[in-house]
Amino acid sequence: MAGGEEAQAQARAMDGSSPSLPPRPPPPPPEREGSHHSYDIESMDGGAPWRQHNGNGSSEALLRYDDGGSMREPLLRKRTMNTTSQIAIVGANICPIESLDYEVVENDLFKQDWRSRKKQQIFQYIVLKWSLVLLIGLLTGLVGFFNNLAVENIAGFKLLLTSDLMLNGRYIRAFFVYGGCNLVLAAAAAAICAYIAPAAAGSGIPEVKAYLNGVDAYSILAPSTLFVKIFGSILGVSAGFVLGKEGPMVHTGACIANLLGQGGSRKYRLTCNWLRYFKNDRDRRDLITCGSAAGVAAAFRAPVGGVLFALEEAASWWRSALLWRTFFTTAVVAVVLRALIEFCRSGKCGLFGQGGLIMFDLSSTVVTYSTPDLIAIIVLGIIGGIFGGLFNFLLDKILRVYSIINEKGAPFKILLTITISIITSMCSYGLPWFAACTPCPVDAVEQCPTAGRSGNYKNFQCPAGHYNDLASLFFNTNDDAIRNLFSNGTSNEFQMSSLFIFFTAIYCLGLVTYGVAVPSGLFIPVILAGATYGRIVGTLLGSITDLDPGLFALLGAASFLGGTMRMTVSVCVILLELTNELPMLPLVMLVLLISKTIADNFNKGVYDQIVVMKGLPYMEAHAEPYMRHLVAGDVVSGPLITFSGVEKVGNIVHALRITGHNGFPVVDEPPITEVPELVGLVTRSHLLVLLNSKNFMKGQIKTSGSFVLRRFGAFDFAKPGSGKGLKIQDLDFTDEEMDMYVDLHPITNTSPYTVVETMSLAKAAILFRELGLRHLLVVPKTPDRPPIVGILTRHDFMPEHVHSLFPNLNPHKYHSASMAG
C-alpha cells in the first residue's frame, strides 16, 4: 500500500460527515473519488506540448479567466479553497455528494451470478420493472392531481373570502385577510422546507438533472424531500407566490420513482425485498428518468411533452428502450388525470373546476399569417431572447445573494420567505388600484364582471358593470392569469398600462421568488412574464398584424421559455399540448429557435447555470476545447493508494479510514506474480462488505476465492439505497484481525476501463461521460513502469480542477468552438 498517512487527521473529520453536514471548508488535500499518483510526466514525449507553447503570460491569462468566468463559478468556491470539493448545494442545503457508477463490475461473483441466472428470475425482473413503471405513473398522476386539487381549493377559498370582503367595501380588512393567508401559507411552506428538508427548496430540476448525470447526494431523492416537495409546493403555490408547481412536480416524480425503486424506505420501515434487482445505479437511473417525465406529464397534462422534457433536459443518457418506458409512464399519468378530472366534473372536488390542470384552449381561432406577421414574430423572438438571457443573468446574481442569507440558518430562510410573501401580497393587492375601471364589453362571451373565483373580468374595487383588468391578472391564481392572457377574441380587454405594470411586477417577482426556501418552479413565472410581453407586442402591433393578441401571448411565452430554459422540442410540444394549437407549431418553432439563439450568446440555460452554481459536478456531453491540449496523465494527482491482490486487513482499514476514496486499484506484486500486474479495481463498498464478513487468512496466499462465492451472492454487494450501506466507522477489528490477510481477487472488477496516459483529456472525458463511469484508470504508455499511473474521476474533468492545475490555460481562446458542438 502506497501513500497518504499525513492526511489522517483531516480524513477523520470527514468520517463524521452526514447528510446534514453544516457548511464548512472541506479539508485539503482534496477528498476525491479515486486515488492518484503523479509520475514524472514531463519526461514523456507524449506529455503536454502546449505547455512550452503557451508558457507566456500566465497571470494575464488567469486574470482573463477570473474576469469572464464568474458565470461558470460555483457558489461554493467562494467559501472553500478546495476546487474539487465533494460537497454541493442541494435545494437550500449543503450536502456531501458522491458519484454514481454505471459501469458493469465484472468479478467472480458477477460471473457466478450470470451463470446461475434463471429464466424465471429474468421474467420476474421484467414484470417488476414494468410494474414499477406503472406504479410511478399512477402515483405521480395521483400526486399531481392532489396537488392541483389542494391548490385550487386553498387558493380559491382565499380569493373568494377576499372578494366577499371587497364586495362589502371592507378593503383594508380584505387586504389583511388576503395578505395574512398568504403569509401563513408562505411561513408554513418555508418552515417545513427549512426544518424538515432544505433539499426540497427550489425547482429541483437542476438536482434531478445532476442525479441523472451521475451525481448523488442522499437528500436529493430522500423520502423527506418528497414529503416537503409535495406539501411545500401546495402551500407555496396557494400562498400566491409567483412560482409554479411544474419544477417541483418533476422532482416529486423523481422522488417517487426513487422510493419505489429502492423498495421503500428502511427508515420508515417500508421495505420490499423483491426489489433487490433494482439495487444498482443503472436501473435506478432508468426509473428516475421515467419519474421526471411523469412529473412533467402530470404538471402540464402533456404526456408527449413529458417524454421530450426527460429526453432533452433531464436525462444525460438515453436509449430507445427508455423512450418506450417513459412513454408508457406518461401515458399512465394521462389516463389517471383524465379519469380523476372526469370524476371531478360532477362537482365532488370543491373548488376544483376545469381550471385545475392547465389547459388553455385557443382552438377557436383560424391562424393565417402574412409577411408583416412573420417580421413581428421575428422581432418578438429576438427581444424575448434578450429578456430571457437577462432573466438568467439576474437570477444568478440574486441567488448568490440569497444563498448568503439562506446559509445563516432556518429562521433566516423563513424570514426571507415571509418578506417576499409580503411584497408579493402588496403587489397583487395594491397594484390593481392603479388601474382604471373599464366598462364591461357588450359582446363579452363570459360573464362580466366575473362572479366566481376565476375569470377574465375581475370586479375588484370597480362598480357594477365594470371590471379591473389588472386585478384579472394579479388577483388570481397564476394558472388563471395565464389563461386570461392567452384568451383570444378579447383584444381590448387589457389596457397597455396594465400590461406594462403586470409585466414589470411579474418579471421582478419571478426573479426574487425563485431563491426562497420553498419548492418553486420557474415555468410559470417565465410563461406569465412571456405571455404578458407577447400580449404587449401583439397590442402594440395590432395595426400591422392580423394575429390575435392571445396568439401573440403564446408566442411571447415561447420566446421567454426559449430564452431562459433553452429547450426547444420539449417546450414546443408542451405548448402544443397545453393549447391544442397545431397550426401555430411552425411559428412557435421559429420563435423558440430565434430566442434560444439570441440568448445562447449571453449565457447558459437557467438550469445549467444553477447546476454550476450549486457546485454539482455535471459532466457535459462534449469536451471543452482546452481539454484537447491536455493529456490524461496531466490531471491525475494526489497520492495513489493501491492494494495487493492479497492485502493485509490493517492496510485496507487504514486506507478506508484516512481517505474518502471510493476506488482502489489492485496490483498483484512479485510474491504472487513475476512482474507487477494490474488486477483491476476494487470499490469501497465492496471492500466494506468483504471486511464485514471477517473471513480473513493468516498468510499472504492467493486463494481460490471459493469462500467468497460460497458465502456471498451478487445481491450482497448490490448497491443499497443512497445514504444507507456500510460505513468504515461501523466496523471494528481486533489487533489480531488487523494483522491477517484477505484475498481481494474475487471482488475486484477485473475489467475496468483504462486509458493510456497520453490520451488527450478531451478523448478521455468522452469515454468517461459516454459510459457513465465513476473511475477511469490511467495506464502507462511504456511497459517498463508500474502498471498504473492514476485514476481519473468526475472531479478531474471539472473546469475548476483543470484550471487550478493549469492556470495559464486560456479557456476563452477556444471558447466559441464549444458552440459548434
Next chain:
Amino acid sequence: MAGGEEAQAQARAMDGSSPSLPPRPPPPPPEREGSHHSYDIESMDGGAPWRQHNGNGSSEALLRYDDGGSMREPLLRKRTMNTTSQIAIVGANICPIESLDYEVVENDLFKQDWRSRKKQQIFQYIVLKWSLVLLIGLLTGLVGFFNNLAVENIAGFKLLLTSDLMLNGRYIRAFFVYGGCNLVLAAAAAAICAYIAPAAAGSGIPEVKAYLNGVDAYSILAPSTLFVKIFGSILGVSAGFVLGKEGPMVHTGACIANLLGQGGSRKYRLTCNWLRYFKNDRDRRDLITCGSAAGVAAAFRAPVGGVLFALEEAASWWRSALLWRTFFTTAVVAVVLRALIEFCRSGKCGLFGQGGLIMFDLSSTVVTYSTPDLIAIIVLGIIGGIFGGLFNFLLDKILRVYSIINEKGAPFKILLTITISIITSMCSYGLPWFAACTPCPVDAVEQCPTAGRSGNYKNFQCPAGHYNDLASLFFNTNDDAIRNLFSNGTSNEFQMSSLFIFFTAIYCLGLVTYGVAVPSGLFIPVILAGATYGRIVGTLLGSITDLDPGLFALLGAASFLGGTMRMTVSVCVILLELTNELPMLPLVMLVLLISKTIADNFNKGVYDQIVVMKGLPYMEAHAEPYMRHLVAGDVVSGPLITFSGVEKVGNIVHALRITGHNGFPVVDEPPITEVPELVGLVTRSHLLVLLNSKNFMKGQIKTSGSFVLRRFGAFDFAKPGSGKGLKIQDLDFTDEEMDMYVDLHPITNTSPYTVVETMSLAKAAILFRELGLRHLLVVPKTPDRPPIVGILTRHDFMPEHVHSLFPNLNPHKYHSASMAG
C-alpha cells in the same frame, strides 16, 4: 510484419471489387475490418468458463439455433460460407460495405491542427454548419413538395382520364387505359431503379438506419441513388402501387444531406472546397440525421414527428445539440411547405389541391370515452399487434423469395415490378365491381357522387345518385383513401363487405409490393390496412361504443404502426400532427403500447428485421446476453498484422494488397525501444496518403516526423466522400522504393481505445457501440506478453460471427433477457 501470404490470391480478387460487384461468395478467410491474432486463450484463467459448463450436446444446440434463428439470419448467409462477409444488400443491390469511424484520431498532425486552429476557422465552421442545415431543410422541403405535386398531377390525370371513359360506359377501354398508365409508370420506375441505382429500391430507412449506426456503402447515399429515389418514388406512387413516399423521403433527405455535406459530387463536377471541415464521419452523421428528420417532416408535414422519428428510429447516437439542429431543419421544412402550399392555393399547381400533403382533419368530433370504449380499444390494440407481427413475418418470407428473383438481373426486376403492377391494377379496378351500388346519403356534407378526382363518394360504374364505396377506397390515391377512411360523421358510408375486401387486398398487396425494385415506403400500406381494420372494428362495435368509426380508423392505423414498426413516441406525434386530434392522444398512446408489446413477443420491428436480412452489421445498443459468457479475447481471430514504428515500404504495400484490413497496430520493437511497446493504430487510408507522398528513408531510424508536419495538413488526411479516396492499386512503387523505410509515428493514432482481453464481450460491445468505434484493440492481461492480442471490429460482435466460433452457445437460453433491456 506478421502473417497472411496465403490469402494473397483471394485478396487480389477482392481488389477488383466495385459497388456493382455481382453476388458471389467472398473468399475465405474472412475479409475483416482489422487484423487479428489468436493467442492461446485456453491457458488463461480469465478465459471462457462457460465452455466447460456448456460442453454437452453441441450439435443439438446448433440445431436449435438453426431452427429458431431464421429471423436473425441475413439473406446473404445462404449464399456464402463466410459469416463475417463485408458485403450487404443495399436497396436491391449487393455492395461491399465498410465501417464508419467516430473515434477522434490523435496523432501529431491532429495536435498541430488543434494548436493552429484559429477563431476565424471556428466561426467559419459554425456558420457553414448552420447554413448546411438550413439548406438541407430548404432542399428537402422543396423536393418533398415537388414529389407531392408531381404525384398529384400524374395520378390525378390518370384517374380523371379513366373516370371520363367510365362515365361514357367504355369500361374495358377504361381498364386498359388505367392499367396501361400504371404499367408504363411502374416499368419506368423499375427501369431507372434497376439500371441507374439498384440501391434506391425499397424504403431506404433500413439503409439510413445502418448508415447512422456506422455502416457505410458507397451507394447508400450516392447522387444516383438520390436521383432515382426522387423520380422512382414519384413514378411508383403515381403507378397506383400500394406503397408510400414516406420511407423514400427519409432516404432522399439523407442523400441530400450527404451530397451537401461532402461538398457536392466530384463525379458530376459539383464540388466545394469550403466544406473540408465536414470531411469526417462525425459531422456527416449529424447532417444525415438532420436530413432524415427533414425527410419525415416533408413527407408527413410533421416537423416534431420528424425530429422524433430521427431520434427514435433512425439515429444510433444522440446528443442535445443534435436535437436542436434537427429541430431547426424540420422547422425550415415546415415553413417551406407552408409557403408553397399557400402559393398553390390560388390554383397554379394543376391538380395539386389540398390533398397533396397528407393532413387528415378530424377536428370536428368531440371525444369522450367510457369503459366499453376502452375495452374495445384494448382489443383493437391486441389484434392490431398480432396483425402487425404477422405482417413482419410474412414480409420477411416474401423478401427472401424476391431477392432470389431480383438477383437474376435488371430485366427480372422489371418483370417482377410489372407483374405486381398488373395485379394491383386488376385489384383496384376489378374488385370494386363486386361492391353493390349504394344510394347517396341524403345528409351528405360532400357532393355525392364525387365529381372531381378525389372524394368520399366515387361513382365508378354506378347510376347517378349512387356511389361505389369500394371504388372510393381502391380507385383513388392512397392518401385520399386514407382520408376517406379517417373521415367521420360517415358511419354508414362503407359496407362491411367492402371493408373486408379492401383490407384483405391491401394487406396482401402491401406485402407483395414492398420488395419490388421501386422506391417504396411502408408507412402508407400499413396505415391503409390499419385504418381499414380500425374502421371494421368500429363498425362491428358500433352498438356498444359511441366513438366515431373515423376515430377507430385512426386507432387501427396506430395499432398497425405499433405492430410493424414498433415506434411509439414518433408515431404518436406524427399521427397527432396528421390529424390535429389532441384529445385522442392518450388513446393513441394506449393502442401503440399494447400493439407494440404484443408484436414484440413474435419478432423484431420491420426495419430491424430488414437490416438483419440485408446483412448490414448493425450494432444494437444493448449487448446480447450470451456475450456475457465470452471474453474479448475469445472472439479475436485471424492472423494479426502489425507494423513497426518505422516500417519497410514493401511490407506495408504487401499488407495493404493482400488484406482488406483497415486498421493495423503499430508496435515499436527492440531496435527502437527496449521492450515491444504499442504505439497505436494506423489506418489504411492514412497509410495510403503517406505512401502516396513517397517520402521514404533509406534506413530504419525514427525521425522527428517533421517532414510529415511540413508536407501535410490535417485536411490531407481527412476522409473523402464515400467511394472516393486513394486505393492501394492506384499506387505504384519501384523495387528501390519498396526496400526503403517510412516512419509511421506521425500518422499513428497514439491513443486508440483498448480493452483487456479478459473483459467480457458484452462490456467491450457497449464500449464499442457507445463510442462509435471502428477498431478496438485488445491488450493482454499480463505484462510479459506481446503488447497486443488482437483487434475487435464491428463484425466480431455480430451474432453470426460469434455463433460460428462457438456453435454450442445457446442463444435462446438467455434470449428473453434482452427484452429486459
